Amino acid sequence: METNKPGRGFWVTTAILAVISIAGALYFWLMPSVQPWLPPEGGHPGDQVDWLFRFMASAAAVLYTFVVGYVIYFAIAYRRRRGDPPDALGVHVHDNTKLEIAWTVVPTLFVIVLSILSIKIWYVLQVQPTNGLVVESIGRQWYFTFRYPNVNGEVTDAMHLPVNMPVTLNLTSDDVIHSFWVPDMRLKADMIPGMINTIRFTPTRVGRYQIICTEFCGTGHSTMEKQTMVVQPMPAYLAWYHDWQQRNAHVSNAPPTVTSGTIALAGGNVAAGRALFSQKCSACHALGPFEQRIVGPGLRGVLHDESHPDLVDGDEATPADVAKILQNGFTGSMGHMPNQAQNGLSNKDIANLVAYLNTLK
Numbered sequence: 001m002e003t004n005k006p007g008r009g010f011w012v013t014t015a016i017l018a019v020i021s022i023a024g025a026l027y028f029w030l031m032p033s034v035q036p037w038l039p040p041e042g043g044h045p046g047d048q049v050d051w052l053f054r055f056m057a058s059a060a061a062v063l064y065t066f067v068v069g070y071v072i073y074f075a076i077a078y079r080r081r082r083g084d085p086p087d088a089l090g091v092h093v094h095d096n097t098k099l100e101i102a103w104t105v106v107p108t109l110f111v112i113v114l115s116i117l118s119i120k121i122w123y124v125l126q127v128q129p130t131n132g133l134v135v136e137s138i139g140r141q142w143y144f145t146f147r148y149p150n151v152n153g154e155v156t157d158a159m160h161l162p163v164n165m166p167v168t169l170n171l172t173s174d175d176v177i178h179s180f181w182v183p184d185m186r187l188k189a190d191m192i193p194g195m196i197n198t199i200r201f202t203p204t205r206v207g208r209y210q211i212i213c214t215e216f217c218g219t220g221h222s223t224m225e226k227q228t229m230v231v232q233p234m235p236a237y238l239a240w241y242h243d244w245q246q247r248n249a250h251v252s253n254a255p256p257t258v259t260s261g262t263i264a265l266a267g268g269n270v271a272a273g274r275a276l277f278s279q280k281c282s283a284c285h286a287l288g289p290f291e292q293r294i295v296g297p298g299l300r301g302v303l304h305d306e307s308h309p310d311l312v313d314g315d316e317a318t319p320a321d322v323a324k325i326l327q328n329g330f331t332g333s334m335g336h337m338p339n340q341a342q343n344g345l346s347n348k349d350i351a352n353l354v355a356y357l358n359t360l361k
């Protein structure tokens with residue numbers, strides 16, 4: 001007589017799988033002390049995110065062990081044996097109500113528990129209002145800028161935050177989709193043009209943490225990892241904050257636009273131009289010869305290379321014509337050179353950049 005009752009092999013297999021799955025679950029649960037896979041958490045709710053990660057990994061270890069273990073066991077136990085007729089069929093099991101209820105209820109409960117745990121953390125991370133500091137970050141090809149209350153314009157060096165102060169971080173993009181990721185804080189959210197995504201957290205450990213873009217955003221994408229989140233004690237933070245308040249006191253808060261008319265180049269500051277170049281131009285331009293392309297051409301000797309007397313737009317290489325390209329942008333055979341508004345340049349910035357480019361020989 002054919003039977004569909006599980007035999008002794010099934011129960012032995014179940015016992016072995018139970019032992020393996022407990023070992024697997026323990027490994028993932030104790031993982032931070034077994035072998036630190038992740039950098040130490042720099043803040044809250046990063047600690048909760050790690051807890052959820054360990055819980056999910058442990059639960060997945062149990063699930064994986066049983067699913068794969070039984071697949072292997074059944075494939076061996078119910079294989080076709082020597083002497084079976086070539087058209088032998090397996091036992092047909094159907095209408096086992098208990099079994100069907102079990103395999104519906106158990107995974108459903110499992111998923112419900114996981115969603116409740118995730119939603120609790122998601123609520124803290126994205127919804128729960130907090131008092132504290134509100135900072136904005138804007139993704140650009142290929143760097144991040146930051147806006148602070150009562151600081152004009154944008155901060156371009158790094159994102160400074162006081163330790164143990166709740167932060168509401170509003171994220172957006174000026175061009176294409178970027179993604180803001182700080183592994184040490186377990187924070188990640190997309191930066192989408194025309195949308196604001198908010199994440200909330202409290203940095204609890206003083207230090208300097210890398211900010212990385214994790215959405216492929218063009219040829220300079222891999223360079224969007226140079227800026228940092230600097231968490232510091234309040235006095236140091238305030239010193240930095242007041243410094244930027246002063247530095248940007250004369251910057252307008254209006255979004256940059258393309259100016260009409262010619263830009264006055266007298267008084268351009270070479271040092272300011274050099275600093276700006278490394279922030280806003282070096283993702284696309286090397287300081288090598290014209291042929292050394294990143295996205296646009298190398299700019300060493302853009303004003304002094306006799307083998308390239310003309311600029312890409314066909315005009316003669318003079319400071320005024322370089323300024324015109326920075327002002328209006330240019331699209332040619334190599335691609336798109338962003339205009340003044342897209343690069344976020346004031347007229348003064350352009351004068352400084354041209355003064356700097358004029359020193360390259």
Ligand code: HEC
Nearest residue numbers: 280281284295296311312331332333334335336337343353
């Ligand atoms: C997104 C990439 C990108 C950025 C950012 C960018 N450029 Fe360009 N630039 C280009 C491309 C591409 C060209 C060439 C366009 C063509 O001819 O096809 C170009 C051309 C130029 C030229 C003309 C060069 C020549 O030999 O004629 C100058 C000067 C220049 N860029 C300066 C700058 C400066 C200064 C900055 C920073 C404010 C900057 N660019 C930022 C892509 C960029």
Ligand SMILES: [Cu+2]
Nearest residue numbers: 178213217224
């Ligand atoms: Cu990006």
